[in-house]
Amino acid sequence: MLTTAIFPSRYVQGRGALAQLGEELARFGGSSLALLDPFADDNLGAQLDASASERIDFHRVRFTGECCDEEIARLVDLAEARRPDSIVGIGGGKALDTAKALAHELGLPVAVVPTLASTDAPCSALSVIYTAEGAFKRYLVLPRNPDLVLVDSQVIAQAPARFLVAGMGDAMATWFEAEDCRIRGAANMTGRPGPRTAFALARLCYDTLLEYGPLALQACRQQVVTPALEHIIEANTLLSGLGFESGGLAAAHAIHNGFTALPETHAYWHGEKVAFGVLSMLMLRDSAPAQIDEVYDFCIAIGLPVTLADIGLHDVDDAYLLRAAELACAVGESIHNEPFPVDALTVLGAMRTADAEGRRRKALVAAAVH
Structure with a gap:
């Protein structure tokens, strides 16, 4: 029988891991477009700018709240204008799934930084696509798993x-x-x-x-x-x-x-x-x-x-x-x-x-x- 298993390329977990994000993203190139959900943008944005920007050109975009085709299309337009070397999703499961779908559309590496340990979405080669109203629409099966999953345990604890x-x-x-x-x-x-x-x-x-x-x-x-x-x-x-x-x-x-x-x-x-x-x-x-x-x-x-x-x-x-x-x-x-x-x-x-x-x-x- 032919069997298959798939895994993310790199998994980093521990207290203070967020400080290593810029160093980790620099492995993919000199610039990254970061999709942050509202909580991450409001509470971690300044910290991320200070740490990640020491190593790369780090540009933040605020997630509107639903992993849907309309949001992915909006972000594709933004990303094509900036031409980043990688995409990073920071926040809860829907923000992460959206970042993965966006990176897939653009053919770019993707890093995933969950601020919650609320789902198993971060490591998967999968985005769950909903309607704009929040009803399940389809699974988007991606050709590869995230290139990086980085979890700061202190962020999860808070x-x-x-x-x-x-x-x-x-x-x-x-x-x-x-x-x-x-x-x-x-x-x-x-x-x-x-x-x-x-x-x-x-x-x-x-x-x-x-x-x-x-x-x-x-x-x-x-x-x-x-x-x-x-x-x-x-x-x-x-x-x-x-x-x-x-x-x-x-x-x-x-x-x-x-x-x-x-x-x-x-x-x-x-x-x-x-x-x-x-x-x-x-x-x-x-x-x-x-x-x-x-x-x-x-x-x-x-x-x-x-x-x-x-x-x-x-x-x-x-x-x-x-x-x-x-x-x-x-x-x-x-x-x-x-x-x-x-x-x-x-x-x-x-x-x-x-x-x-x-x-x-x-x-x-x-x-x-x-």
Whole structure:
């Protein structure tokens, strides 16, 4: 069997890594166009100008907020006027995906600097393209992974802890989806099955979350960097990125994509919706009760969603929720990588069961507190 794994060219992580950005970008040439989301522009822009500009011509552009075709076209026009040697994306997942798509359009190297450990987007050769209104539109599969991923752990620690938790929700899906792809022999993001390395990394990602997740959350709440936080940043960013991309996606992300069509979920982060997708997937795949217990306990311990209400879907009827289930089962969606047939009504049933179980467990926790 022919298998394929793909990786970013260079990964840098640690406290103070941001100070090395200019040195790292100089490897690509003398100038860089940097796309910063509003938070990064407002809080890190002056620091980046001071450090990066010592080594290269560093020009900042502010991201408008959505990774959509319209924003990519706007940035292509700006970049063509400046003719940089590289593109760098700095901020959250959508800014990074936009930078990757922009670099692809221009045929330039791309550096990725996440300010959050909220998704596994930074390392991947993939941009998720949305409509201008924020609904999922398509995956843009890129010909290569980022040339540089640079993560400053102190910047991650200063972000609200909710982002780190959302990243753990996204990362939690990695092993379950990769494992089902392995069983099925399904293709990963390259169009071929992944090697053993990918599945081992996916499992390491899951084990790291369970071992260090609660401790990392406490460190992030204190805005300090500890070894546990470093481990979870690596799991959310590198291990999850390598695991999903070279292992494969399945039901959890497809269910997330279905939820994006429901406006009530738009206030919730990618990883929060993926987490509920994992719980639905556990019901869909007939997981062992002990494994279901483990995942629910972890989600409740760190504050990930375990009910539909936790992602904004209060008292929705079956007809409305079926819209998300139908989109999750659309032709070409990753849910069809599951090693069994899937249809929208089955997914609806899994969502309802996951929600009911989440409500039961939350009630038990509330009763124990009182």
